[in-house]
Amino acid sequence: MKTIKLIIFDLDGTLVDAYPAIIRSFNYTMQKLNYPAQGNLVIRRAVGWGDENLLRPFLKVGDLRKGLLIYRRHHQNSLVRYSRLFPRAGAVLGYLKKKGCLLAVASNRPTKFSWILIHHLGLKKYFDYVLCADKLKHIKPHPEILKKIMQKFSVGPRQAVYIGDMAIDAQAGKRAGVKTIIVTTGSSQRQEIKKERPYRIFRRLTELLQIL
Numbered sequence: 456m457k458t459i460k461l462i463i464f465d466l467d468g469t470l471v472d473a474y475p476a477i478i479r480s481f482n483y484t485m486q487k488l489n490y491p492a493q494g495n496l497v498i499r500r501a502v503g504w505g506d507e508n509l510l511r512p513f514l515k516v517g518d519l520r521k522g523l524l525i526y527r528r529h530h531q532n533s534l535v536r537y538s539r540l541f542p543r544a545g546a547v548l549g550y551l552k553k554k555g556c557l558l559a560v561a562s563n564r565p566t567k568f569s570w571i572l573i574h575h576l577g578l579k580k581y582f583d584y585v586l587c588a589d590k591l592k593h594i595k596p597h598p599e600i601l602k603k604i605m606q607k608f609s610v611g612p613r614q615a616v617y618i619g620d621m622a623i624d625a626q627a628g629k630r631a632g633v634k635t636i637i638v639t640t641g642s643s644q645r646q647e648i649k650k651e652r653p654y655r656i657f658r659r660l661t662e663l664l665q666i667l
Contacts (some may be wrong), residue, residue, distance in 0.1 A: 459667065461608055461615040462551055463601060463633075466562040467502065468620035468641025470544045470660070471572055474499055476537035477509070481529040484510065487525050502642045503621045504562045506530070507659040519564070520614045527568075528575055534568060535575050541640055543661050550664060553568055557608055560585040560625075584608070596626035602635055616654075620662065625651035636663060 467473050475623025478499070481490045486643060501509050507523055513524045546634040551558060558581050562569050563619055575577050586604055588594040605615055613634035617624065625648060628635025634654040639645050657663065 456590070458614055459475075460617050461526045461557040461559065461605065461610045461667070463559045463561050463604055463615060463617045464616075465619035465621075465624055465641075466560055466569055466572060467564055469618055469638055470541060470548075470578070471533060471538055472541055472574065472640070473538040473572065474502070476530065476533040477502055478604050479496040479537060480526050480533045481509065483529045483533075484522050484526040485513065488514065488522055490514065500644055503563060503623060505620070506565060506568070508594075518584060530568060531571060534571050538572055538576065538580075540576050541660055543614075545577070545581075547660050547663060548578070551667065554667075556667075557610070558582050559583060559604045559607075560587075561595070561604055562586075563594045565580040565589045588658075596623040596630065598627050598631035601631035602625055605633075616667070618660075622651050628653065638662075 464470055473548050478495055481498050485492050493513065500628055501512065506526060508528060510522050511519060548558065559627065560569065561581055564587060566589055569585060571588050584604060584607055588600060592601050593599045601617055615633050617628040617635045617636065619632045620638050621643040625637055635651045636655045636657060637648045638657045638660050
């Protein structure tokens with residue numbers, strides 16, 4: 456993979472473990488609106504499609520807008536208190552940066568909250584570009600976000616790699632024509648990921664350095 460110039464990362468579940476923060480904000484919202492709390496696994500499996508789609512299956516249509524406001528207000532603080540990098544994620548990014556790779560983020564998380572995470576966890580110094588789905592017409596698994604990032608740097612699909620944690624990341628990468636590596640630290644089960652036939656499946660992010 457010596458021709459690789461651009462490495463695009465998903466954020467949640469790939470670089471950052473924000474699940475404790477998401478679970479707290481989710482169940483706080485349920486409590487405020489008098490809905491039943493949900494278990495950690497149920498919430499975790501609903502993550503990855505943006506916060507509106509996270510809440511939508513659990514709320515009545517008329518409560519969704521209010522629920523989203525409650526969730527986002529709580530989540531600003533919850534993210535800072537309960538999110539952390541996955542082990543050695545910073546070391547991986549630092550190594551790739553020193554090697555001269557362009558690094559970018561492609562996230563379905565809203566821009567405001569992505570930047571809260573990036574600033575809080577000290578990631579800004581690594582990334583050349585951050586793009587989130589609320590700035591686009593489509594969310595992943597649509598390939599728009601990956602294509603926009605490649606266009607930004609005038610890089611073709613053969614010169615880019617995408618790193619994610621979900622089956623939808625594998626789908627997005629495939630549709631964008633980009634080699635996609637999935638780490639099994641996120642919301643999708645290994646069986647779901649294997650069905651999408653990504654380039655590689657890793658148990659942890661550090662395995663990425665074996666091929667880059």
